[in-house]
Amino acid sequence: MVPIEPPRPELVIALANARVAVEDHMVRADRAGISWREETVSELLWVHAHPYISCADFNRKQENQVGADWLWWWVDGTGECFGLLVQAKRLHHSQSQQPHALLDFGHGDGEQFRRLVSTADRLGVPAAYIVYFGGIEHRYGLSCEADDHTSQCLPCKRRSVSVITSLQAGLLLGGSQRDAATGTFLYSKPLENLVDPDLAARPVQDLNLRNIDMELRKFLLTPQVGARRVAKEVFRMVAEMRMGQFAAAVADRVELEDDAIFTGLPLDRGHFSGPYYPYIMRGLRRRLPDTVQHVLDGKPPPEEFDGVAGLVVVYC
Ligand SMILES: [Zn+2]
Numbered sequence: 665m666v667p668i669e670p671p672r673p674e675l676v677i678a679l680a681n682a683r684v685a686v687e688d689h690m691v692r693a694d695r696a697g698i699s700w701r702e703e704t705v706s707e708l709l710w711v712h713a714h715p716y717i718s719c720a721d722f723n724r725k726q727e728n729q730v731g732a733d734w735l736w737w738w739v740d741g742t743g744e745c746f747g748l749l750v751q752a753k754r755l756h757h758s759q760s761q762q763p764h765a766l767l768d769f770g771h772g773d774g775e776q777f778r779r780l781v782s783t784a785d786r787l788g789v790p791a792a793y794i795v796y797f798g799g800i801e802h803r804y805g806l807s808c809e810a811d812d813h814t815s816q817c818l819p820c821k822r823r824s825v826s827v828i829t830s831l832q833a834g835l836l837l838g839g840s841q842r843d844a845a846t847g848t849f850l851y852s853k854p855l856e857n858l859v860d861p862d863l864a865a866r867p868v869q870d871l872n873l874r875n876i877d878m879e880l881r882k883f884l885l886t887p888q889v890g891a892r893r894v895a896k897e898v899f900r901m902v903a904e905m906r907m908g909q910f911a912a913a914v915a916d917r918v919e920l921e922d923d924a925i926f927t928g929l930p931l932d933r934g935h936f937s938g939p940y941y942p943y944i945m946r947g948l949r950r951r952l953p954d955t956v957q958h959v960l961d962g963k964p965p966p967e968e969f970d971g972v973a974g975l976v977v978v979y980c
Contacts, residue, residue, distance in 0.1 A: 675716050675980055679856040680822075682712035687824040691799030702752035703732070705796050709825065710976065721974040722965050732973035733780050735787065737956055738980045740890025744925065747789035747947040747956075748898070749972070750827075751780050754796045755845060757804045765804040765845035767795070769833045777837060781830050783971045788922070789947040790898065791830035795852055797823050806849045822854035829898060831936045831943055832905050851905050858897040859980055864888060868896060870903040872941065875917075875930045883926070890980050892925070895948040902940045909934040918942050923949040 686708045693700040710717050723732070732751070739745040757763040769777055784791035797803060800820050808819050832851050836844040857863050868884040876884075884903075888896050916931040918939065925948045929941035936943075955966050959975055969975075 675978070676856055676859045676861070678713050678716045679859060682709050682717075683822065683825045683854070683856060685709075685712040686796070687799055687821065690796065690824065691801065694798060694802045700754070700798075702754050702796060705754070706734070706752050706794070713978075715979075717976060717978050719974055719976050720959055720965075722969065723973050733783055733791075733971065734974050734976050735789070735956075735969070735972050736976045736978065737952060738891050738894045738978045739952065740892075740980050742890060743951050744891045745949050745952050746891040746895040746898070747787070747949070747953075749780065749784040749787060749789055749791045750794050750976070751776075751791075752796065753793045755798055755803065755806075756841075757802075758842075763804050764842050765806050765849075766841040767836075767845040767848050768841050769793070769837050769844055770841075774837065777830070777833070779971065781834075784830070787968065787972075788953075790944050792898070793828050793830070793833055793848075793852075794855065795826045795828060795848055797826060797849065799824065803849075806845060822856060823849065823852075825855045826852040827855050827858065827898070827901075828852035829902055829944070831902055831938070831940055834937045835905070835935060851901060853897065853901055858894050861887070861889075861893075864893045864897055868900045868903050869907060871906055871934075872930045872932050875932070876941075877926070877928055880926045880929075891948065894980055895944065898947075899940075899944045902936070902944060906934045906936070906940060920946055923951055923953075925950055 686705050689708055690700050690705065710719050734750050736748045736750050737745050753767060756766045756768065758766055780791045797806065800815050800817065807813050808817060813820065828848050828851060836847040865887040870884060873881055873884065883892065884896065917928055918931050920927045920929060920942055924946060926945045929945055931939040933939045955968050956975065959965050
């Protein structure tokens, strides 16, 4: 059973501490000329965020699996939860004389991306990437570009561990790996920002605010806690990118079923591959799916979890 505990305002501190630990690993490895791997960094992140994060690894025998997809559930004290299927990606750089940052979402001719998205569709949650940008000294031109940016710049340090949705990554997939790195640095958010109460208090600006139900509008415009806060911050990333696109919003709607908290949602898709409201909001549920609870109770993962490397539960 998932312990039902009160909301933890200190989760943001735990995730920041975990980020500092993995940032240190990436910096030291780069300085030593050791190519650090996504799997190692993910494992370090979870270890350092324990007990706020716990994991069930389904594929212990398949170590070094490239492009493993992990199912994350953010669960709060009310039982409400937000699911995300997450793949880890690290920043690389070109070997040229003036190296620049590269990010490869299209690995394996796009097959890895398609698999992530179709597994997420099957599980009924949004897909996302956790992007490891490494230390500030090894970003090959990526920075906040603020006048007061230094090697200790906090906003840039937070970017060591960032999140971007697959809807956004899908828009970056068609361009070069260099553009994907630049675009991801611009449009992703630090993982710890998803649970930062100060940042999450801000209203979400979105082109479709006038086309949505009052309850959903209130959710986007007022401070949230727990799983709702995480969902709101993930949605904010997509809404901000939508603001930069100029296609007219439409009023067609879709009804979500099951345990979704918000059900009547606009079908506007902007330049994304699909409607962004239902894509994100399908992950926000009143309670954990039975299949997830089943795994947490120590039972073997059901067939639905085929292709999923493991389960990560974050107590938010
Ligand atoms: Zn900076």
